Amino acid sequence: MNTVLALAGVVIKELYRRKDFYVLFVLTAVITLVMGSVSFFNDAKIVRYVKEIALLLIWISALVIAIGTTARQIPAERENRTIFPLLAKPVTRGQVILGKFAGCWLACGLALIVFYLFFGVVSGSREHYWPLLNFCQALWLQWVMLGIVVALVLLGSVVFAAPSSNGTISFIVILGILLLGRHLNQVALQQPEPLRSVVYALYFLIPHLEWYDVRDLIVYDRGLVRWVDCGLATLYAALYVALLLFGAWLVFRRKPLNL
């Protein structure tokens, strides 16, 4: 556990010493504040649009941070050869995978906290209303969803040699799941066999990341998701994370590393 946490610590240090996070945060803050300072058509409900835009930017930024940080982990370790002094220590490849996952996921969590604090301040200052539990639940579900994303990209990072190809492919796959995943069952109905079964299988195989998107509940003040559902969604994510990390370990464990 100590090794896993030590590895995670290095990933987190790398995140806050690189400029990516600051750039994304400043961009989100500037766009949100500019939108929030303009009053369109004297619409009293304008704050909803500001919230919607801020949450969309938070989702995009969090995905960029998660994919960008994770995609370069193992390929960059191999490219910069930092993997060699590391594996020359009593470290198993499984611990490397777990450490990288923990680091990337915790780093995403820290970034989300900063983003949601900013969102809370902006939305609270306009609405004079602080639905803290809703914010916490949205943050938790988004963080859990990012766990699946991080595990998926980590699996890609042991398969693809270059961080850029891994990042691009992962981004397309994750965006595809987020935008099309929920419609696959309807698409399947319109297909002839055996394509129908294939699309159905795909529908049940992919992790449904869209389930973790509760932005509308916050924007339209629709209350909380039931805590039982929240727990089940967490379990569902944990299962996918475990499967994806196991896959990453299977690929990485016998991979020859040549100096």
Added chain:
Amino acid sequence: MRVPLKTMEPIVETKNLRVEFRAQNSGQAKKVAVKDLNLSIRAGEVFGFLGPNGAGKTTTMNVLLGFVNATSGAAFLFGVDVREPIARQRIGYLPELTYYYKFLTAEELLRFYARIFGIRRAEAERRIEQLLKLVELESARQRPIKTYSKGMQQRVGLAQALINNPELLILDEPTSGLDPLGRMKVREIIQRLKNEGKTVFFSSHELGEVETVCDRVAIINQGELKVEGRVADLVEKHQANLEQIFLNIIGYEPQLSV
């Protein structure tokens, strides 16, 4: 003063070690990087592993460190199969070039590796203090490694290799690319480790350096072990210095006309 050998048990041992790499193209034959290598290094020895580029030195080290799996044969560190991570608990490794997290400071890097070895915080801080002093990096301890010169990076490398107070040090061309002063400093540190009774297994192209520091050497060419023995014995047997023996083994014939 050398610490006497505590045991005759080999610290590093390879038995008929063979490493083959898959051919790049389907028409090509497999590349045999190491051919049935038998090595045995005992506690307290400084062992020089020599050979021209591509001879199989780094591949052998890669197997010992668990980076590459042997095609056949076996390798052991402290009697433990090198595929077991625990075999690396008592070793320190310095790669040929500096491969460290450049965004960390020397202090942070050493703290990270100390944590991996499960060294307690107070003990780790004490060792970091000692090692930074040993490699003369106390004043640069809080600077990111990316701002270091090559010599400084190599010395950080030595410090990280020593963080767990290892019994065996595996050094892959430790003075490669260093200026004469940097080389001398690294050599002094190896000499000091030798005096402390550490077992050192190192590859080098600097034959003069090997002759000065090593107890025993092995010369490998095209994956095959050609010669192994005490430096003094080899010099006496071949009536030549180490460089001449080396050149003779690799089949180099000097061409005097230019």
